[in-house]
Amino acid sequence: MTTTDIIAFASEILGVIAATMLLTLSPRFKQHTPVSFRFPQREVIAAALVTVAVFIVGFVVFRGPSPAPITGLSGSTPTLDALLQHLTVAGTGVVLVAIALLYRRQPVRSAGWNRPLLTPAFQVGIAVILLTIFLRGKITLLFDGITTAETSALLVVAALGLAEETLFRGYIQPRLSSQLGNIPGWLVTSGLFALWQIPRLWGEPTETVLIGVGIGLVQGLVAGWMMQKCQHVLAPGLYRAISGWIAFLG
Numbered sequence: 001m002t003t004t005d006i007i008a009f010a011s012e013i014l015g016v017i018a019a020t021m022l023l024t025l026s027p028r029f030k031q032h033t034p035v036s037f038r039f040p041q042r043e044v045i046a047a048a049l050v051t052v053a054v055f056i057v058g059f060v061v062f063r064g065p066s067p068a069p070i071t072g073l074s075g076s077t078p079t080l081d082a083l084l085q086h087l088t089v090a091g092t093g094v095v096l097v098a099i100a101l102l103y104r105r106q107p108v109r110s111a112g113w114n115r116p117l118l119t120p121a122f123q124v125g126i127a128v129i130l131l132t133i134f135l136r137g138k139i140t141l142l143f144d145g146i147t148t149a150e151t152s153a154l155l156v157v158a159a160l161g162l163a164e165e166t167l168f169r170g171y172i173q174p175r176l177s178s179q180l181g182n183i184p185g186w187l188v189t190s191g192l193f194a195l196w197q198i199p200r201l202w203g204e205p206t207e208t209v210l211i212g213v214g215i216g217l218v219q220g221l222v223a224g225w226m227m228q229k230c231q232h233v234l235a236p237g238l239y240r241a242i243s244g245w246i247a248f249l250g
Contacts, residue, residue, distance in 0.1 A: 024124065
């Protein structure tokens with residue numbers, strides 16, 4: 001992990017924060033109250049069960065040769081197979097969330113898909129995508145055209161970003177926040193997301209694992225904060241997607 005890598009990642013994070021702060025000043029975001037729950041303790045139990053289940057699935061699916069870390073800062077570029085493997089686990093998490101919502105008769109809004117905020121959250125996400133591409137110096141590469149493999153990777157990381165954000169920021173974070181408070185819920189969810197990097201990095205060198213967990217923690221904090229600002233998983237999901245795709249580009 002070089003100094004250039006650190007500067008590029010720091011620029012990305014600061015740019016995302018600045019763009020989100022500016023765009024969420026819109027009254028459209030302030031007209032909607034955050035999700036609340038009548039029985040917070042039950043929600044924490046439900047979130048804990050989903051979290052444990054998806055971690056178990058992660059350790060089962062990722063056993064054997066571990067995929068390259070999807071950070072772009074550890075000296076290796078993730079393969080398309082690694083991205084698909086990661087998507088399989090994240091997709092399982094979304095299925096668990098859907099089952100929990102159906103069983104408890106809760107709306108999709110309680111998992112971060114707030115329909116009235118879809119358009120403004122999409123606008124924030126697009127702005128973050130364009131800014132991230134610029135700050136990571138990938139504009140010229142895109143003008144030169146992208147390969148079929150890179151196009152496939154873009155679709156996979158888009159699905160992966162939305163799946164993970166639905167699981168962590170859409171389902172887990174608001175439930176923990178309902179019991180612990182907004183800041184503790186945000187911090188605990190970000191910590192869980194950082195630990196979520198361990199199953200797919202198991203068996204890698206210690207330095208790679210620490211880098212993956214560290215990057216996961218930083219991105220988790222930023223994505224969780226974006227979720228609080230936008231009240232919709234689409235914005236952090238699109239940010240995670242473009243960040244993962246840039247890692248694939250190398």
